[in-house]
Amino acid sequence: MKKVPLLLILIRLLLGFIMILIASTNFVHVRMILVSLMIFGLLTDVFDGIIARRVGVSSEKLRRMDSQVDLIFWICVGWCTWLLNPEIIIEHKYAIISIFVMEGLTYVFSILKFRKETCTHAILSKLWGVTLLLAFVSMIGFGYAGIPFFLAVFFGIVGHIDVYLIIYFLPKWTHDVPSSYHAYLIREGKSIKRHKLFNG
Numbered sequence: 001m002k003k004v005p006l007l008l009i010l011i012r013l014l015l016g017f018i019m020i021l022i023a024s025t026n027f028v029h030v031r032m033i034l035v036s037l038m039i040f041g042l043l044t045d046v047f048d049g050i051i052a053r054r055v056g057v058s059s060e061k062l063r064r065m066d067s068q069v070d071l072i073f074w075i076c077v078g079w080c081t082w083l084l085n086p087e088i089i090i091e092h093k094y095a096i097i098s099i100f101v102m103e104g105l106t107y108v109f110s111i112l113k114f115r116k117e118t119c120t121h122a123i124l125s126k127l128w129g130v131t132l133l134l135a136f137v138s139m140i141g142f143g144y145a146g147i148p149f150f151l152a153v154f155f156g157i158v159g160h161i162d163v164y165l166i167i168y169f170l171p172k173w174t175h176d177v178p179s180s181y182h183a184y185l186i187r188e189g190k191s192i193k194r195h196k197l198f199n200g
Helices: 004-023 030-055 060-084 086-091 093-114 123-142 146-169 180-187
Strands: none
Touching: 004 030, 004 060, 030 060, 030 123, 060 086, 060 123, 086 093, 093 146, 123 146, 146 180
């Protein structure tokens, strides 16, 4: 069981590239296959952390790897969307570029302050992940952006602002910080409670 969290992370990494290959082909029901793999990928993201904490192998190294693989996985999913519906990406290019810039800035701010990339696993970031799933299911599964896409952009902006505040408040690099409020409490020298399932 102690190897399962790492295995789930590696499966998610591999899934991203497999999805790109599938999106590049003319497989029957390619959209349904991609949506199924995307949901499976999200489930590996949920359970790698839960299992790691349950069996006592959750570590800074594992959490940092999890964060970087998450980024790669969603970029791969985005690339699949481009392959299937480039018109959606082109139509919403400014919103997408804005999210990429905000994501890049989290790395810049964190590396400048802590000499490490950010690894907060914050609650709002997790909520953004859920809205990303809904948006990509809509775009890849049905070729439609609409409300799911704009929800993902909205929570992406809010989630990134929360991460900026976490970086600002934290006196030293810390992983698994639920919110900017919790980061503020840490700066004030107060103990914080983390959810057993998500930030334990």
